[in-house]
Amino acid sequence: MFDLVVVGGGPAGSSAARRAGALGLRTLLLEKEQFPRYKACGGGVTGQALSSLDFALPPRLCDATIFAARVHFEGRSIEARGESPLAAMVSRSDFDALLLEKALEGGVVARMGERVRGLEEHQNAVEVLTDDGAYEATYVIVAEGAQGTLKRTVRRKDREDEYGVCLVSEIRNEDSPRDYRQDTIEVHFGIGGMGYGWVFPHGEHLSVGIGGLASSLRSPKEIMAGFLRDRGFDPHHRARGHLIPVGGVRRTLASSRILLAGDAAGFLDSFTGEGIAYAIRSGQIAAEVISGSLLSGRHPKAQGEYQTLCEKEFGSNLRYSLFLARIMHRFPGIFFRLLASHQEVIDNFAKVATAQWSYGHYLRWLIPRLPGYLLQR
Known part of the structure; x- marks a missing residue:
């Protein structure tokens, strides 16, 4: 025993x-x-x-050490770069x-x-x-x-709103339509419910994928093919799926x-x-x-x-x-504008990503400043 x-x-x-x-x-x-x-x-x-x-x-x-994240939404993009690594790939x-x-x-x-x-x-x-x-x-x-x-x-x-569906392809660098920086991850919001697409560097290949709530991502294979096509990749690359829970x-x-x-x-x-x-x-x-x-x-x-x-x-x-996550996906345009217009908003979120701040700390810092930020738009 x-x-x-x-x-x-x-x-x-x-x-x-x-x-x-x-x-x-x-x-x-x-x-x-x-x-x-x-x-x-x-x-x-x-x-x-x-x-x-x-x-x-x-x-x-x-495979790669990440120091920056480039975030895309509706044709616009912003980048946050730190002195400390965000992640190891x-x-x-x-x-x-x-x-x-x-x-x-x-x-x-x-x-x-x-x-x-x-x-x-x-x-x-x-x-x-x-x-x-x-x-x-x-x-x-x-x-x-x-x-x-x-x-x-x-x-x-x-329930379907308590777990997510992800699809991911591993694509060789030589099959990529452009060079991606090895120290930067790229994240594309607006993919499915509470989801996003990504392009992550891994040395000799890229991890390209999408994910979102199971209750909203009804045709993940079609969405994945569209995401690949929009980024200039072959939409027929093999993609493998997995489930993730919704945390919290x-x-x-x-x-x-x-x-x-x-x-x-x-x-x-x-x-x-x-x-x-x-x-x-x-x-x-x-x-x-x-x-x-x-x-x-x-x-x-x-x-x-x-x-x-x-x-x-x-x-x-x-x-x-x-x-x-729920607030950001409910009002993505407002959230993205905050990140793009106020450097301290994205800089302080980087502290969450590197575990220097908790989400609670970040929200307690952000919420009192929201009215002023929104009035400045």
């Missing part, structure tokens, strides 16, 4: 397993794929995410494989290519049912991403012995679409809570403690990100 079974080997699962191993828990990680595996993603890892790791990102994994297949490798250094057992089919929670343990058999654990962390179904053992299914929605995070982490828990910045930082931290927090419960015997309290700690560390920030 294991102290902990972690379902999923992505950033949340591997981070949970690494922390659990370091805390001395008998840990089994189950992952349905063999690593390295392709993962559809823009590939941006923020400084906030990197600071949560207890090891440095090897330079070989960094990585291949998720390589990045996730590194996180798994680091988890295994702590004595974690991993079974790759083994899909979990179900969880049966009992009074003193959880039975984990897989394609190859069954395991017993005192606790389980579900970190299988937004598309998995095991999270429904803890919470209800998300109040969700149940745990039952007595099953904890959700990362996208499975709904942890994502709804304004930028960034989720890796919250995946890493929620996985670590879940492992720490489980370790404390095992040491103290406070099993019934793990559920509440995990929810409390996640709320304290980033819960309000995710809700403010959702609030700002």
Whole structure:
């Protein structure tokens, strides 16, 4: 019998397993794929995410270092550039494989290519049912991403306005209609409900994609083809899809012995679409809570403690990100004009992007100034 079974080997699962191993828990990680595996993603890892790791990102994994963001809306564009990096661009297949490798250094057992089919929670343990058999654990962390179904053992299914659909293509530089700067990401607003399109540099290729609310993005393949065509790319490039949660929605995070982490828990910045930082931290927090419960015997309290700690560390920030995203997408012209006309508005948002400010701090700074800014238009 294991102290902990972690379902999923992505950033949340591997981070949970690494922390659990370091805390001395008998840990089994189950992952349905063999690593390295392709993962559809823009590939941006923020400084906030990197600071949560207890090891440095090897330079070989960094395709590009981002210092600027160029934002487009209805034919206009603005650029924000900082002295500190906004993000490191990585291949998720390589990045996730590194996180798994680091988890295994702590004595974690991993079974790759083994899909979990179900969880049966009992009074003193959880039975984990897989394609190859069954395991017993005192606790389980579900970190299988937004598309998995095991999270429904803890919470209800998300509604269409509570998750997003993304499509992404990887396009070689030689197939690009123009040169894109390797230190700048390009973001195009006005794509679907609460969505945007992007062009991110990755050294020898570009990540080009779109995303938006499932309730609004009814024809994602057509929208993706149009986005590629409008940027001068071949609209027939292969695109792969994935789901992301809308962050900031109040969700149940745990039952007595099953904890959700990362996208499975709904942890994502709804304004930028960034989720890796919250995946890493929620996985670590879940492992720490489980370790404390095992040491103290406070099993019934793990559920509440995990929810409390996640709320304290980033819960309000995710809700403010959702609030700002809704306001921006409801009044995109006004918001874009604010960014274009008042340098301090975009400069201070860069502080949010680099985790120097929270969204709450930014909104408390911005809202009292809005009447004056709007009168100056």
